[in-house]
Amino acid sequence: MRETFDDYTIKESLFFSLRMMQLSKALWKTIEKDWQQWINPYDLTINEHHILWIIYYLKDASISEIAKLGVMHVSTAFNFSKKLEIRGYLQFSKKENDMRNTYIQLTEKGEELVLSIFKAYEPLQNTVFKGSLPLHHLHGKFPDFIEMMTIVRSIYGNDFMKMFEYSFDNIEKPIENA
Amino acid sequence: MRETFDDYTIKESLFFSLRMMQLSKALWKTIEKDWQQWINPYDLTINEHHILWIIYYLKDASISEIAKLGVMHVSTAFNFSKKLEIRGYLQFSKKENDMRNTYIQLTEKGEELVLSIFKAYEPLQNTVFKGSLPLHHLHGKFPDFIEMMTIVRSIYGNDFMKMFEYSFDNIEKPIENA
Numbered sequence: 495m496r497e498t499f500d501d502y503t504i505k506e507s508l509f510f511s512l513r514m515m516q517l518s519k520a521l522w523k524t525i526e527k528d529w530q531q532w533i534n535p536y537d538l539t540i541n542e543h544h545i546l547w548i549i550y551y552l553k554d555a556s557i558s559e560i561a562k563l564g565v566m567h568v569s570t571a572f573n574f575s576k577k578l579e580i581r582g583y584l585q586f587s588k589k590e591n592d593m594r595n596t597y598i599q600l601t602e603k604g605e606e607l608v609l610s611i612f613k614a615y616e617p618l619q620n621t622v623f624k625g626s627l628p629l630h631h632l633h634g635k636f637p638d639f640i641e642m643m644t645i646v647r648s649i650y651g652n653d654f655m656k657m658f659e660y661s662f663d664n665i666e667k668p669i670e671n672a
Numbered sequence: 673m674r675e676t677f678d679d680y681t682i683k684e685s686l687f688f689s690l691r692m693m694q695l696s697k698a699l700w701k702t703i704e705k706d707w708q709q710w711i712n713p714y715d716l717t718i719n720e721h722h723i724l725w726i727i728y729y730l731k732d733a734s735i736s737e738i739a740k741l742g743v744m745h746v747s748t749a750f751n752f753s754k755k756l757e758i759r760g761y762l763q764f765s766k767k768e769n770d771m772r773n774t775y776i777q778l779t780e781k782g783e784e785l786v787l788s789i790f791k792a793y794e795p796l797q798n799t800v801f802k803g804s805l806p807l808h809h810l811h812g813k814f815p816d817f818i819e820m821m822t823i824v825r826s827i828y829g830n831d832f833m834k835m836f837e838y839s840f841d842n843i844e845k846p847i848e849n850a
Contacts, residue, residue, distance in 0.1 A: 502808065507795035509840055510814040512725075514800050515703055516836060517817060519722075520824050522700035523743045525693055544697075547690075565701045617685035622692050625826040629819060630680065636688040637823070639695060641807060641815035646698050648803040658694060662687055 521622070528620050536611060541566055542574050543611065546600065549584060550608045551664035552657075554597040562650075563657055583607055612665065699800070706798050714789060719744055720752050721789065724778065727762060728786045729842035730835075732775040740828075741835055761785055790843065 526540065533543045544564045549555045552563075561571040575598055578584050583604035586596050600608065617623045629637045647655045704718065711721045722742045727733045730741075739749040753776055756762050761782035764774050778786065795801045807815045825833045 501812075502795075502814070504793070504795065505844075506814065507798075507801055508790060508793045510804070511706075511793065511795070511798050511801050512840070513817075513836075514699075514804075515707055516839075517820055517824055518696070518700050518703045520743050520828060520832075521692075521820060522696050524827055525696045528689075529693055565698050612686060615682070615686045615689065617680075617682065617689070620685075620689050621827055622823060623685055623689050625823040626688065626692075626819075628826055629822055634679075636680070636684065637819035639691075639819055641804075641817055642695055642699060642820060644807055645800060645803040645815070646695055648806055649702055649799055650698055654698075658691075661694075662690070666683075 524621050524625075528622060531619065532615065533611060535614070536607065539574070541570060542578055545571065545574055545578060546583060546604060546608050548661075549598055549600050550605065551661040554587075554599045556595050556597055560598070562654065578604070702799050702803075706800060709797065710793065711789060713792070714785065717752070719748060720756055723749065723752055723756060724761060724782060724786050726839075727776055727778050728783065729839040732765075732777045734773050734775055738776070740832065756782070 529540050529543070533540070536543075538546075541564065544566075545560055548560050548563050552559060555563075557568060557571050557575065560566075560575065561568045564571060566574075575584065575586075579586060579598075582601060584598050584600050586598055589595070589597055626637060643655070707718050707721070711718070714721075716724075719742065722744075723738055726738050726741050730737060733741075735746060735749050735753065738744075738753065739746045742749060744752075753762065753764075757764060757776075760779060762776050762778050764776055767773070767775055804815060821833070
């Protein structure tokens with residue numbers, strides 16, 4: 495079998511990729527199911543909920559920011575945002591000093607929806623959460639997935655990860671007061 | 673905010689779940705794109721390729737094994753398998769001592785296809801592989817995702833993980849001789 499110029503063989507890299515494909519598919523399919531079940535009472539798709547959540551922590555967001563942070567096509571981000579606008583959860587607007595770009599904010603109704611979804615979260619109905627409890631018991635904390643974070647960072651960039659951490663700062667207060 | 677009976681708060685568990693949702697979505701969307709690009713010349717979907725790969729290492733597989741290991745619905749596994757049968761890549765049969773269950777094997781054409789796809793794998797065209805190179809340089813090996821493995825194991829069970837490891841044993845030889 496071919497050897498590469500670096501210190502890994504093609505076989506090692508193939509096996510690593512196959513491993514990532516299987517693990518990531520298994521994890522995502524479960525997360526997808528949990529996510530759908532969580533938001534099911536609100537008649538939202540995963541992408542719609544993700545859009546609301548992103549705008550919630552960015553306060554106002556452009557379509558390209560939503561697409562980037564939500565890992566979806568720009569057209570998907572736009573179409574779902576338009577649907578959410580029709581349902582009264584968000585509004586499109588221009589900034590006075592930047593007429594080229596459209597920004598999106600949550601309406602009061604949208605903000606209430608995001609908060610009530612967060613409040614309806616039940617850990618023990620979440621398969622991935624339950625699956626991580628043995629690690630929590632063992633380590634005294636939830637796993638931090640440092641390798642996964644590193645890979646996502648090197649693919650999506652530092653800004654993506656900064657925004658990712660920022661999203662938690664910005665929902666911390668309202669949740670604590672809930 | 674509510675406290676649970678255990679040593680984590682609802683907020684901690686919500687944030688853990690949100691983190692998993694975002695990371696897993698970001699990782700899977702990239703893996704999905706890489707996977708599609710890899711098998712694109714063979715006119716296969718991800719699920720079709722996954723089915724061929726599973727039957728390749730199990731030698732013969734039932735629909736329920738394919739569905740479990742491929743993380744897809746039984747009807748999805750069945751419908752895609754039927755399509756692959758029509759294209760001459762696999763065949764359905766009964767075992768003499770077990771007439772109730774249908775087993776599926778690869779045809780010679782199917783086996784050749786699986787092997788040529790493995791051989792066509794190019795590490796540097798794989799985004800997740802490239803994203804993991806900094807970790808490889810740092811640690812001298814590819815990351816093993818022990819936390820992700822633990823969670824997938826506790827969701828899907830020991831058999832799933834055993835089969836997962838077994839899949840590598842069974843493709844090791846033909847790939848090495850390639």
